[in-house]
Amino acid sequence: MLAEDVLFLSVRELGERIRTRKLSPIELAESYLHRSKRIGPKLNAYVTLTPELAMRQAYAAEKDIAGGHYRGPLHGIPYAAKDLVAVQGYPTTWGARPYASQKFDFNATVIERLNNAGAVLIGKAAMIELAGGLGYSDGNASLTGSCKNPWNTDYWTCGSSSGSGAIVAAGLAPWALGSDTRGSIICPASWCGIAGMRPSFGRVSRFGAMAIAYSMDKLGPMARTADDCGLVLSVIAGHDSQDHDSLPAGVAEFPYSPFITAPPRPLRIGRLTNVWREMEPGLENCINDALKVLERNGAKISDVEIPDAPYEEAAELTILIEATSAFQELIASGRCADLIDPVGRINGYASMEFSADEYLRVQRVRTYLQKQINKLFDDFDVLATAGESSAASPFTAPPEEDSAGPVARREPDGISSLCGLPALSVPCGFSRDKLPFGVQFIARALNDHAVIAAAHSFQVHTDWHRQRPPIGFVDP
């Protein structure tokens, strides 16, 4: 088996070794599978491992590359996919008991694109049931149980791409596919100390992926570095006529290299000052330190506020109403009673009471909010803030109640998800409990290069992304 140091290399570094035939895709897949079998169950990180498929793909990659047919940066690179994308012949459980034996006889478009790129699927990653589509109150709301944070297994990974976060952080795969309707990539990336990118809405096809909110769902990469997120996005982005909301050909594609991503002038960064109700002590200093690193390297930093408007309300209502339509059959049949979370079991009944007028009104307000946010980007290339308002929460924390307290109307995930903006979180420090903090960058819709440029520039000058969890206590 390969040394742990190799398994924590970036996709770019692994890809270069594979391209130059210094590393065997077969040996790499075997090593990640071995590690996943050993450590994965201790973290509840996977729903299903796919060793037969992985080894078939790894052998094919080795043969292709030996024959001079190198396909690109993901050729021979193992990955995991959140268990809401269809993989032909394997269970696709959506993380939920009512779908525990569900199988599809086709691949999701994103899986097809990865197959064509020669990538190697080693497993389906655990997730919050229905990706939280009908609501949930804690990390236990998953078919596979609470996903444990590799930095400290008494703490949660966040969700809903919980397994994807744990897998990358624990070195079980170099990258994993996640999905994000409102924060489901950014939060686990932040809590697990890895890079996580939510691409612009419509850039990555969702055909064959479970729907929650049709107008907000996105698929995106979770990896060690922002650069790796760019590499993966360059493969999975592209127009797909099977996804109604896919961006047009010529717009959806994402040609990427760190050189074309570097902006022609100093990066203009707006530090968001009014989005979180409160932040964990120490986090604000980490964000300020991160921005100082960028400033020392040429970026222009200034403070900016999000105007007061019902962003969170519009995001939450859009998700509630669209999810009720997406899961209408589950709710109407009463099978939602089989969900684990008490909120998920009943939320659909409440949401069925929304009217068409209410939905349309939310969407009309949304158009206005989108324009308002778009204007901010006349002055800034990216907005910056914490990936999440705290480090990971312990499993002993009381369940969160969606319906408690006033609405936190300017939280960044609601704003950026509602408006289809790209965002990327990378690690930037640690809490007093030695749990990772993340800094996230948000850009104008379709300016995915800007978030990668900001995060990549930060990572070139820091080594937070090279820190590894003390996995010894998981795998003594």
Next chain:
Amino acid sequence: MHPVTGLSAAQLADVEAKLANVVRKYGARLTESERQHIRKILVYNETMLASIRSFRLKNGDSPASVLKVSFAEGTTPKEKS
């Protein structure tokens, strides 16, 4: 205005009407505790809707959900016309 929920009497009446409708349709599936939980959710939803309703809109302000016309794969709209 209700001192805890911040909702008006009319808004609270809406909540009760919605709860009655849920119970009418799905009451056989719900425990008393779940019905109370649903009331709490409906109050929260009503609070969010109140924010949205207070936002001034004009007749021409169109929704973010639109039908996108399609055309044959491999052609441009110009070629099609």
